[in-house]
Every structure is written in C-alpha cells, then in structure tokens.
Amino acid sequence: MTGTEQPHWREFITRAVAEGRLLQVTFSQPRRKDIEARKISIRPLKLKSGLHFQLERLQGNKAYHENVPENAAGERLTQLMGDYRQALFKTREADVQLLANKKGEVTMLRGNPTGKTNEPVTAHNRLKSYVLPEGEPVPFLIRLGVTTPExxxxKAKYDKFRQINRFLEMVADVLPDLPRGRPLTVVDFGSGKSYLTFALYHMLAIREQLPVKIIGLDLKADVIAECSRLAEDLAWHNLTFSVGDIAEYEGESSVDMVVTLHACDTATDAALLKAISWNASVILSVPCCQHELFRQISQPTLKPLLKHGILKERFSALVTDALRANLLETAGYRTQMLEFIDLEHTPKNLLIRAVQGPAGENRTTVWNEYQRLRDFLGVSPYMEKELLKMNPRP
Ligand SMILES: C[S@@+](CC[C@H](N)C(=O)[O-])C[C@H]1O[C@@H](n2cnc3c(N)ncnc32)[C@H](O)[C@@H]1O
Incomplete structure (x- = not known):
C-alpha cells in the first residue's frame, strides 16, 4: 500500500458510500476498553426498502447484525472511525486502509483492489450489484452446490454464481413492469437444471414476496424430476416443473413473464411466440445455437464475410437476434439487447429483454425495416411465419 495525495478520509468515506463504490469495510482494534465489539464487518445489502449497509459486530464469540440505510451509512462509518484504530475499505477501485494514531490523526493508504466484483459500476446499476451477495447462506444455492452452507x-461454481447474479439484476430492472395486485405466472422454457429458475423464484417469491407461481418446462424427464424434488425439499410449492416441448405447451392460459435461457435454435422462437400469444408483460431470452438462418442466408455482396464459416455463424446469430427483436417490436414490445454472462465464453452472451409497451419507432416502420433486411439476406424465419399465423398484419 502507498500513501498518496488523497481527499480527506471523511470525504473519502462519504463519497465511497454515495457513489456506491463500497464492497466491504472492516473496522478493527478498538481504541477504548469500553468498546465491546473487537471487529465490525460491513457490507452493502439490497433489501426491499432499498440499499442498506449491514454491520456485523463480533462480541465474544457472538455476531450481532444491524442494517443501516444508505443515507445514514456515511455518517455512521465516519463515527466508527472514532472508535477503531484501523479500518479497511474495499472499493471497486482500491483497498483503502485508514490508520488512526494515538492522537486520533488518520492516515490513508491506498492499494490494489482485492474486493470481489466484476460488475462495472454506474449510478444505474449500483443498487443491484448485490442481489445475492457472497457470504450470505441461501438455501437453494447451497442445495445446488453453488455455495457452501456458510x-x-x-470455486468451480464461481461463473455460475456470477451468471445467477447478473440474471437477477436484469430481473430486478423489470420488476416495475410486472402487473401488481394479482397473482403472477412466470414460465421458464427450457429450464434445464434450473439454477436460474430457482434464482428467479428466490427473488420474486421469497425476497420480493410477490404472489407468484413459476413453471419450468423442459424436454428432459430426468432433469425435471430432479428439479421437482429440490423444489419440494425447499417447500417452494409455487415452483413446479413439467416435461414437454415449448411449441406444444398448453399448461397455462395466461402468463405474465416468459423466461427462456439457452433454449436451442428455434425453441427460442417458439418461446417468444408463446409469450406474444399470452401478451406476457416481460420476456427475458438468451438465444442459443441459431442454426436456422445459417442454413438460409444468401447474399452475394456479403460473400467476403459469408465464405468464412465462423464469421457466417456469428453473423447468422446476430441477424437472427436482430430479426427477432424487430418482430417483438412489431408485436408491441420494447426490446433491448443486453450482455449476459455465458458459462462457455462463446458468443452466446446476448439477452433479449422485451417489455410490453410502445417501442420508440412506429410498428409499420419497424416491420418495413424488418422486411428489407430479411429480403436482403434471402431468409425466411420460422418466427415470422408463425407470428403471421397469429396476427396476419404485424
Ligand atoms: C442449454 S440448456 C439451458 C438450461 C437453462 N435454461 C440455463 O440457461 O441454464 C437448454 C435446455 O433447453 C431444453 N430444450 C431445448 N429445446 C426444447 C424444447 N423444444 N422444449 C423444451 N425444452 C427444450 C433442453 O432440454 C435443455 O435442458
């Protein structure tokens, strides 16, 4: 660590809290004998009522917890510096150590960051970076082997843990778009081992206390049986799993949110079509293995690109998603393309987030643009054909 020209330590604390940069703080070495807690650890905690900082005081061999609202945290941390000789502030950019001498003068030392986060910080996402913080035992994560009981x-599940958190951040963003005042229905198409389905239930039913039922659907009977057992063990009665093909699913007549993560090829389109047919308020979709258009694309002008298999594959995947997004817009959704974390580090890392409501552009313009791109590339997407059967004039 090195001492450098820095803002005064009080200002540093106030700003680190206000700018959402704190990952963890530890106060140690009490200055006086009457201070009972030998150590205080603090971390941000997102609660229903907003961002808080959880103080954990170690007194003897017991830990006591207190949640301090974000707007009071700066002052509280500054006061604590009056009680302890040493504090370590882990921020996104640096580890900052505050050391108080006997006269109470505080020195700041700055070192490389060791706090755990891979999320870029912005004012927009800072409240959502801690949906499932590390160190907080959560039963479903323990049962799925993502965390230890503590x-x-x-280690081997760290990518999965990050993926779950990233997914939940995206869910947190659309909570205001879900209907309120009545029970909600969510379907996860192609739920597979269902890490994200369990995470979704945890967030909506347990954390947000929403009246929700979630159904996971997958072709694989053995995987579905295993997920059903886990939901029963957790006593999550409103999380159920069924075996079936997305395109043929008739289990629900009204669905508020459709999730489809890494369902293969046109299974994603089938899920999007189901969502449109239900007028679902929210759709979260991470497409995967887009083979359909790869086989169809034909455009001589693009020969320098299409003659390379790997480029053609990536290009086809991007085109598939662009066309899907346009079709969703013609069906009355606002769509966004977001970066998702894919475990295999392949280009399959796009999440299409669609929320019901008028898009920026008029539907006819979007439909015309869609047709121009489709015809330029000589493709005939399955999703369009099925959508036209549902609604002849998008
Ligand atoms: C790569 S896994 C993804 C699992 C999970 N959604 C995730 O992201 O971790 C894809 C899952 O989609 C299922 N799937 C593919 N096509 C399907 C279809 N037409 N109907 C139902 N499930 C399907 C597969 O069986 C598989 O379990």
Whole structure:
C-alpha cells in the first residue's frame, strides 16, 4: 500500500458510500476498553426498502447484525472511525486502509483492489450489484452446490454464481413492469437444471414476496424430476416443473413473464411466440445455437464475410437476434439487447429483454425495416411465419 495525495478520509468515506463504490469495510482494534465489539464487518445489502449497509459486530464469540440505510451509512462509518484504530475499505477501485494514531490523526493508504466484483459500476446499476451477495447462506444455492452452507461460493461454481447474479439484476430492472395486485405466472422454457429458475423464484417469491407461481418446462424427464424434488425439499410449492416441448405447451392460459435461457435454435422462437400469444408483460431470452438462418442466408455482396464459416455463424446469430427483436417490436414490445454472462465464453452472451409497451419507432416502420433486411439476406424465419399465423398484419 502507498500513501498518496488523497481527499480527506471523511470525504473519502462519504463519497465511497454515495457513489456506491463500497464492497466491504472492516473496522478493527478498538481504541477504548469500553468498546465491546473487537471487529465490525460491513457490507452493502439490497433489501426491499432499498440499499442498506449491514454491520456485523463480533462480541465474544457472538455476531450481532444491524442494517443501516444508505443515507445514514456515511455518517455512521465516519463515527466508527472514532472508535477503531484501523479500518479497511474495499472499493471497486482500491483497498483503502485508514490508520488512526494515538492522537486520533488518520492516515490513508491506498492499494490494489482485492474486493470481489466484476460488475462495472454506474449510478444505474449500483443498487443491484448485490442481489445475492457472497457470504450470505441461501438455501437453494447451497442445495445446488453453488455455495457452501456458510455461503462461500464453491470455486468451480464461481461463473455460475456470477451468471445467477447478473440474471437477477436484469430481473430486478423489470420488476416495475410486472402487473401488481394479482397473482403472477412466470414460465421458464427450457429450464434445464434450473439454477436460474430457482434464482428467479428466490427473488420474486421469497425476497420480493410477490404472489407468484413459476413453471419450468423442459424436454428432459430426468432433469425435471430432479428439479421437482429440490423444489419440494425447499417447500417452494409455487415452483413446479413439467416435461414437454415449448411449441406444444398448453399448461397455462395466461402468463405474465416468459423466461427462456439457452433454449436451442428455434425453441427460442417458439418461446417468444408463446409469450406474444399470452401478451406476457416481460420476456427475458438468451438465444442459443441459431442454426436456422445459417442454413438460409444468401447474399452475394456479403460473400467476403459469408465464405468464412465462423464469421457466417456469428453473423447468422446476430441477424437472427436482430430479426427477432424487430418482430417483438412489431408485436408491441420494447426490446433491448443486453450482455449476459455465458458459462462457455462463446458468443452466446446476448439477452433479449422485451417489455410490453410502445417501442420508440412506429410498428409499420419497424416491420418495413424488418422486411428489407430479411429480403436482403434471402431468409425466411420460422418466427415470422408463425407470428403471421397469429396476427396476419404485424
Ligand atoms: C442449454 S440448456 C439451458 C438450461 C437453462 N435454461 C440455463 O440457461 O441454464 C437448454 C435446455 O433447453 C431444453 N430444450 C431445448 N429445446 C426444447 C424444447 N423444444 N422444449 C423444451 N425444452 C427444450 C433442453 O432440454 C435443455 O435442458
């Protein structure tokens, strides 16, 4: 660590809290004998009522917890510096150590960051970076082997843990778009081992206390049986799993949110079509293995690109998603393309987030643009054909 020209330590604390940069703080070495807690650890905690900072005081061999609202945290941390000789502030950019001498003068030392986060910080996402913080035991994560019973992330599952958190951040963003005042229905198409389905239930039913039922659907009977057992063990009665093909699913007549993550090829389109047919308020979709257009694309002008298999594959995937997004817009959704975390580090890392409501552009303009791109590339997407059967004039 090195001492450098820095803002005064009080200002540093106030700003680190206000700018959402704090990952963890530890106060140690009490200055006086009457201070009972030998150590205080603090971390941000997102609660229903907003961002808080959780103080954990170690007194003897017991830990006591207190949640301090974000707007009071700066002052509280500054006061604590009056009680302890040492504090370590882990921020996104640096580890900052505050050391108080006997006269109470505080020195700041700055070192490389060791706090765990891979999320870029912005004012927009800072409240959502801690949906499932490390170190907090959560029953479903323990049962799925993502964390230890103490809440420590299992090394081999770290990517999964990050993926779950990233997904939940995206869910948190659309909570205001879900209907309120009545029970909600959510379907996860192609739920597979269902890490994200369990995470979704945890967020909506347990954390947000929403009256929700979630159904996971997959072709694989053995995987579905295993997920059903886990939901029963957790006593999550409103989380159920069914075996079936997305395109043929008739289990629900009204669905508020459709999730489809890494369902293969046109299974994603089938899920999007189901969502449109239900007028679902929210759709979250991470497409995967877009083979359909790869086989169809034909455009001589693009020969320098299409003659390379790997480029053609990536290009086809991008075109598939662009056309899907346009079709969703013609069906009355606002769509966004977001970066998702894919475990295999392949280009399959786009999430299409669609929320019901008028898009920026008029539907006819979007439909015309769609047709121009479709015809330029000589493709005939399955999703369009099925959509036209549902609604002849998008
Ligand atoms: C790569 S896994 C993804 C699992 C999970 N959604 C995730 O992102 O972790 C894709 C899953 O989609 C299922 N799937 C593919 N096509 C399907 C279809 N037409 N109907 C139902 N499930 C399907 C597969 O069985 C598989 O379990």
């Amino acid at each position: 809440g420590r992330v299992v």
